[in-house]
Amino acid sequence: MTSKASDLKASVLNAAIVGCGWVADWHIDDGLAHLKDRFRVLVSCDKDIERARSFALKHDVPRVSGDLEQVLAMPDVDVVIICTPPSLHYPMIMACLKHGKHVVCEKPFVASLAEVDAVIEAEKVSSARVMPIFQxxxxxxxxxxxxxxxxxxxxxxxxxxxxxxxxxxxxxxxxxxxxxxxxxxxxxxxxxxxxxxxxxxxxxxxxxxxxxxxxxxxxxxxxxxxxxxxxxxxxxxxxxxxxxxxxxxxxxxxxxxxxxxxxxxxxxxxxxxxxxxxxxxxxxxxxxxxxxxxxxxxxxxxxxxxxxRQYELFHDALESGASFPVTLSDARASIELVTALFMSNDTHTVVDFPIGPSHPKYHGWFER
The missing domain is CATH 3.30.360.10 (Dihydrodipicolinate Reductase; domain 2)
Structure with a gap:
């Protein structure tokens, strides 16, 4: 991909599912399976290779991998769909953007406002785009x-x-x-x-x-x-x-x-x-x-x-260059609310918005 809008002349985008648990089943059964003229699930990827194989067999996915880097090296993969445990989202999103792969990422998006803002900046210099999931x-x-x-x-x-x-x-x-x-x-x-x-x-x-x-x-x-x-x-x-x-x-x-x-x-x-x-x-x-x-x-x-519907609008946006149906700004608002709720509970105070880099919980709402 060389631009923010998809350069593919064909209408079908090749997708890789990373993390093959029950949430990934939803993405296919309630999403991609209804849009076969727009998406092809090309790869199932999970660190538990047997789970990846089982998922591939269940959903007729032709390739199996146990390593995200292997998936990112595949030139025909257009979109990486991240359905892993939440703590893995941020490094995987950043790796995908580095390799020019579009990203669809499950919630919670990342672990802090600092990470959301880093993704926003990384997307600006990548050929790829990121869509959070809020179905x-x-x-x-x-x-x-x-x-x-x-x-x-x-x-x-x-x-x-x-x-x-x-x-x-x-x-x-x-x-x-x-x-x-x-x-x-x-x-x-x-x-x-x-x-x-x-x-x-x-x-x-x-x-x-x-x-x-x-x-x-x-x-x-x-x-x-x-x-x-x-x-x-x-x-x-x-x-x-x-x-x-x-x-x-x-x-x-x-x-x-x-x-x-x-x-x-x-x-x-x-x-x-x-x-x-x-x-x-x-x-x-x-x-x-x-x-x-x-x-x-x-x-x-x-x-x-x-x-x-979210995947349908995602595909439309990639072809037209329009905004995604759920944006990184939406993801930031979601994480900002979580940050404020944790801050309020911890300090017994009312928390004002917006929350920026000087805020005590900008880098996360729990100790890491």
Missing amino acids: YRFGDGLAKVRHVIQSGLAGRHFVSSIDTAKRRDADYYQVAWRGKFATELGGVLLTQSIHIHDVLMWLIGPVKAAACFKTTRVNPIEVEDCAVASLQMLDGSLASLSATLGSARQVTRLRLCFENVTFEKVGYDENSSRPGDDPWTVIPRKPELQDAIEKKMAELSPASKWFA
């Missing part, structure tokens, strides 16, 4: 809600409440890298609720200040598995966050109260990971607004969802 954004229901908000029809935002109630029992932490700061980077604020918090900022805008309490009560692990937080958004509106890994049933709830309408979404079990899907509950403040809101929502055509 919760994509679905017809959420697209309609965002369209109404952006049109101005919803009016001013007042307050939102966002609940992430997941269940993670002891067997989940039998995987060696989970539950440890050094490898998972954090708990419910990093691995589970980070998605829905990104959705909040995508809909409402940047955060101005944050206060948080977090604790570990569900499992005997290093990282947090329960948290609550209060946010002041840049526009002066407010949001409350709650998150736990101790819910008997998995559920996510969003309630967004605007001047002219309230939006609600509740998802249980498997649907707790798909807030983008229809239906959303839409409650106009006045009956006469119902028709205007329905007409505004009807302006959008149905589209694919979840991983498939």
Whole structure:
């Protein structure tokens, strides 16, 4: 690749999956498998070579590797999809950019704002580009809600409440890298609720200040598995966050109260990971607004969802040179929020945004 836009004349991009666990299965089953006219999974790579082979057999991947450097030396690999434990993301992203390979990277993106900023600078001088994964954004229901908000029809935002109630029992932490700061980077604020918090900022805008309490009560692990937080958004509106890994049933709830309408979404079990899907509950403040809101929502055509939609838009952006559907600025906002929440808990203070290089936790929210 010699430019930021793809130089490939063919429409198919060759991808390598690095890290062949269950998240990688999602990337194929709910994403790339639906876009075979745009992507070909060429390589499965994992330090556990038997896991890489098993993954390749399952998904009909022609090549297997146990080493990222070997993958980066393959001239026909266009995109590297990073699905490894979080602590490995940053060095792998930087290696990919050095070799001119486009990157798709799972959350949490990296371990500090310093690392995000380093990736941003590295991308500027690379022929390749980086897209963070936030698949919760994509679905017809959420697209309609965002369209109404952006049109101005919803009016001013007042307050939102966002609940992430997941269940993670002891067997989940039998995987060696989970539950440890050094490898998972954090708990419910990093691995589970980070998605829905990104959705909040995508809909409402940047955060101005944050206060948080977090604790570990569900499992005997290093990282947090329960948290609550209060946010002041840049526009002066407010949001409350709650998150736990101790819910008997998995559920996510969003309630967004605007001047002219309230939006609600509740998802249980498997649907707790798909807030983008229809239906959303839409409650106009006045009956006469119902028709205007329905007409505004009807302006959008149905589209694919979840991983498939994010990868579809990624491909479009590489061909056109346009912005990715999730940007490095979005990743930075996500990591900035995490940094602020940890700082607030540790110091019992309200943390103001933006957070820059002089901040005590700019280089990370835990000791390394």
